[in-house]
Amino acid sequence: MAPKPETLAAFEAAKGFMPLDEGLALHAAAEEAARLGLPLIEIGTYCGRSTILLADAARGAGVTAVTVDHHRGSEEQQPGWEYHDPEVVDPEVGRMDTLPAFRRALHAAGLEEHVVAVVGRSPQVAALWAAPVGLVFIDGGHTDEHATGDYEGWAPHLAPGGALVIHDVFADPADGGQAPYRVYRRALESGAFTEVSATRSLHVLRRTGRGV
Numbered sequence: 001m002a003p004k005p006e007t008l009a010a011f012e013a014a015k016g017f018m019p020l021d022e023g024l025a026l027h028a029a030a031e032e033a034a035r036l037g038l039p040l041i042e043i044g045t046y047c048g049r050s051t052i053l054l055a056d057a058a059r060g061a062g063v064t065a066v067t068v069d070h071h072r073g074s075e076e077q078q079p080g081w082e083y084h085d086p087e088v089v090d091p092e093v094g095r096m097d098t099l100p101a102f103r104r105a106l107h108a109a110g111l112e113e114h115v116v117a118v119v120g121r122s123p124q125v126a127a128l129w130a131a132p133v134g135l136v137f138i139d140g141g142h143t144d145e146h147a148t149g150d151y152e153g154w155a156p157h158l159a160p161g162g163a164l165v166i167h168d169v170f171a172d173p174a175d176g177g178q179a180p181y182r183v184y185r186r187a188l189e190s191g192a193f194t195e196v197s198a199t200r201s202l203h204v205l206r207r208t209g210r211g212v
């Protein structure tokens with residue numbers, strides 16, 4: 001079921017990098033994965049735009065969305081880079097802090113109680129994680145180091161039938177960075193995943209085998 005108009009309005013109002021069509025594909029994948037009755041994991045909260053959609057799917061199924069971010073921004077979001085937003089710099093600290101905007105966005109969406117936000121580095125959090133999960137959405141750092149760390153840290157926790165969703169997958173280097181694409185290829189070549197759908201750069205895979 002598509003998100004309600006008020007959820008979509010909160011999504012559109014939130015800062016972030018998720019276009020509507022890809023967001024709806026993420027929401028559909030999350031709704032299906034949530035039927036497993038397991039948590040939905042997001043790597044890369046930023047200001048909560050995609051989190052709102054995961055949280056809406058989690059609410060519908062009575063599960064929890066867990067979103068992980070250190071909230072200091074990725075490389076390309078730092079001052080002087082293409083995706084920098086000066087409004088999310090903490091003037092006292094002099095560094096990015098997207099946590100306040102995230103909290104405001106989630107509150108505006110009325111979805112706070114369906115989300116656990118973890119402030120930390122993805123590999124560090126993954127190393128502490130032990131439970132099976134229904135969905136892993138990789139939208140964190142887009143370097144090879146970070147994208148690979150997200151895959152290696154979180155994909156092994158996916159239950160059979162769970163969804164691996166990867167954002168910013170570009171086969172052609174002219175369209176964007178290649179790290180998410182390399183992770184996507186690696187997942188398919190592992191034999192543990194089958195592709196379910198692709199909506200522009202957002203690819204949904206299902207765990208159908210072992211050996212991630």
Ligand SMILES: C[S@@+](CC[C@H](N)C(=O)[O-])C[C@H]1O[C@@H](n2cnc3c(N)ncnc32)[C@H](O)[C@@H]1O
Nearest residue numbers: 016017044046050069070073074121122140141
């Ligand atoms: C592209 S943004 C996420 C966009 C968001 N999903 C949306 O819909 O707008 C990437 C986020 O990943 C976070 N990030 C990058 N590397 C990380 C890491 N190693 N651990 C945790 N968060 C990380 C950054 O702080 C940034 O907020």
